[in-house]
Amino acid sequence: MTGIVGYGAYIPRNRIKVEEIAKVWGADAPSYKRGLMLEEKSVPSPDQDTISMSVEASKRALKRAGIDPREIGAVYVGSESHPYAVKPSGTVLAEAIDATPDVHTADLEFACKAGTEGMFVALSLVQAGAVKYGLAVGADTSQGAPGDALEYSAAAGAAAFIFGADGIVAESVATYSYTTDTPDFWRREYQYYPQHGGRFTGDPAYFKHIMGAARGLMARAKMKPGDFDYVVFHQPNGKFPLRVGEMLGFTKKQIEPGWLVPKLGNTYSGSSPLGLTATLDIAKPGQMILVVSYGSGAGSDAFIFKVTKRIDEVRDLAPKTRDLLDDHKNYLEYGVYAKYRRKIRKAE
């Protein structure tokens, strides 16, 4: 049996409301809130980046796993906002949690599914017996161009998962990936902000791949939507995960525990992984969870986890995701937000 032995989440305290962004651009806040089902999003502080958030989330995962970090044989950081174009994030993380030097490390990038890619690889290495434990993190400090629809959702956060073959809190039942070449969202080297295909990011991109992955995995596992207690989809906005859930035959009740986006925004590589941490926070032993990520370009990774008894022993060992989302919030005005996100050009 292999699966998750520890998990951790990190969400910055800063928030900005949809109204505050809309006010600056003369946009109609109620229609954005209704259209995207978004209220506010998290914002990283100036000294926070993908690496620092990965370290925070990983330390929490280690607390829940209760393992010696030197037994971690693989460390993967999935993000589209790695602080360096050349120089790994994973080495800093591995060093910070004391997992070096007997460790394989890689940075992954696949738009919003880089986090689940790392999970896929770390889990596979554990299943192959190549490593005792594997750590995978999905983290992003996402950027949306000022005034673009993405600015209302591009948020920051990280989720970390340690995979292993003993002390499991959620057993991996099955995995499946669904990938095509679909250019719905991209950022070329030296470009600061990503570009997207507008409505093309919907049906032929998000919906096609999530449905392809979810249906493919359920067929392999011979399961149907009613067999799951919870389902977590990638959450680029509030509406898409609810709609794709409905199209696949899931209920809002199954989706809601991991549906963080209205108050969190889209944390890109951290999005569905954070939804999974919030779901594990409340899941009971024996319950079944389906997770389906989505990354533009495009592909979806899908996982089925079965929660074990050990969940009750570990969930209180680190902060819970909903508490990170709801407590100690610090609301920013657009000016401070613009400074924090380095949207203001200063003298050289």
Next chain:
Amino acid sequence: MRDVAAIGVGMTKWGELWDKSLRTIFAETALLAIDDAGVDRIDSMVVGCMSSGLFVGQEHLGSMLADYLGRVPVPAARVESACSSGGLALRQGFIEVASGMSDIVLVAGVEKMTDVTGCEATYALGTAADQEYEGFHGLTFPGLYAMMAVAHMHKYGTTREQLAMVAVKNHDNGSKNPLAQFPFKVTIDAVLNSVLVADPLRILDCSPITDGAAAVILCPADMAKKMKKRVIRIAGSGQATDTIALSSRKDITWIESTDLAARKALAMAGRKIEDLQLFEVHDCFTIAEIMVTEALGIAEKGRGGRAVEEGLTSLTGKFPVNPSGGLKAKGHPVGATGVAQAVEVIKQLRGEAGERQVKGAKRGLTQNMGGTGGSSVVHVFEAE
């Protein structure tokens, strides 16, 4: 002039056709029309397309589309008159057959609009306005029609709800059209609470961005009779221009080019507006349909809003307007719209319009418009 008949129509489902290119959409539609007409050749083709250069980076459409239809070396022309490019293509095809220059003419309209971003599409559409006097100052079509709407509301007391009723009516009709981009109903509340685009126009007052094509086969009426085809005659064709810039108009609540084009088409047909049973008109925005019904004489000047409120223009009203769902619900691939209007009227006059059939329709009219009315093309069709 020879009498001209429409003997074949073709149209496929409209929408965001991301898996099809301009040439594919055109060829599928043209082949449907050729099949429907049962002809084994075409002598010429005319294609209406507003802006393939800006939308897909392709000009020289006549030759390209003749090639992809497998019809080279047939003579082929692409005509452009902004959003009335399709109507103009029909008129050119009509003239070609009527004059005796060609016998069997394929008339098509096509536009592929979703390969570019919303901003790029807005820019491309904006080239139908006067760039020096309107476009360069930041005006787009929603802005221009919003000014027309405000003026109409101020001058005649047209209400915000009446504008919404145009969208509700056309979506009701469109819900019965399986080829429509948005074949569903909307409520007045949904229109009034939809996203504001340019005050007072909201998103559900605006026709959408659409990929699509439509095609019609024309031939001399005598030839059609010999082929034992159901003859739908083009009884009248009229076209008129107006100043391209809204600021140069005498009255921005009145679409003069439609009035003049309709008068010419009706005079050629020897008919009055009361003689017709259905109307496909250019509702690019809800206010446009209200103003067009006035210019056609369906409603009195200033009473277009009341006409829709009183049900005069509904499917079962005295003057059914846009039984197809109009540009609002059916979609608005700009160059294809004028030809699709003809496809709808021909289907209606053949009694093949299904759930949205206007009972006993013998004569119908199409009105296709460029810009804010800088050009209008009107055709009158009669079932023999």
